[in-house]
């Protein structure tokens with residue numbers, strides 16, 4: 384398992400709230416720490432009660448570790464602890480309690496579509512890395528509007544939505560801007576990507592994400608799935624347009640030196656190793 388570090392970043396995203404500093408040896412809840420004083424923060428956008436957010440706990444008591452109506456409050460990593468009616472982050476302390484920018488108490492479920500192709504030269508031959516001598520993979524990456532970091536075009540699983548649907552929907556929204564396409568254009572986009580997304584894909588990760596928005600009581604989890612265009616003839620030819628929470632979209636070389644949002648680099652490492660590609 385990963386020891387979260389981005390979930391302990393000093394300044395909480397989208398605010399000037401500072402987390403209570405948590406040293407490495409105090410991350411684990413089992414380390415006794417009476418002086419621990421996390422800062423309480425739930426973003427105004429969450430307190431405004433949008434459809435995607437839970438109410439504050441008090442009058443509202445969600446059923447944790449269960450499928451609670453259509454909201455899945457189960458963790459991919461097994462049962463998590465609940466203390467004083469609040470779920471505890473299974474990866475330990477973050478220096479902040481409440482929900483921050485996250486809508487759900489406990490796990491907030493996302494899905495990450497990793498669409499890849501081989502990097503090719505102008506003659507169409509695969510390009511190998513000069514150091515590793517392995518072929519280089521490329522993946523469709525977006526620059527997130529919220530933080531300016533490059534990321535996989537992932538997004539939240541809607542209540543009751545199948546993960547396979549989320550993967551295709553978020554990819555279409557963020558990398559193809561399907562939200563602003565006409566019904567006709569949308570249909571064409573669907574046709575182009577349906578073949579790639581009709582394969583089961585290669586699941587490279589399922590579980591907790593070291594996301595900068597995580598708190599002691601709310602955290603991101605994901606299912607990351609790789610859809611690979613081996614001949615480079617399907618999705619490789621699609622015109623990319625950033626949409627929704629994406630400011631830019633581009634093919635990007637898969638390489639360990641590339642800094643990415645949250646634990647996305649960790650997912651790409653698994654893709655590269657599985658496909659015997661450069662990392």
Ligand code: RP5
Nearest residue numbers: 493537538539592594603605
């Ligand atoms: C990350 O946040 C996940 O891995 C996923 O990429 C993303 C989902 O959140 P939004 O893009 O909807 O903000 O933890």
Ligand code: MG
Nearest residue numbers: 537538553627
């Ligand atoms: Mg989205």
Ligand code: MG
Nearest residue numbers: 536537538628
């Ligand atoms: Mg997103």
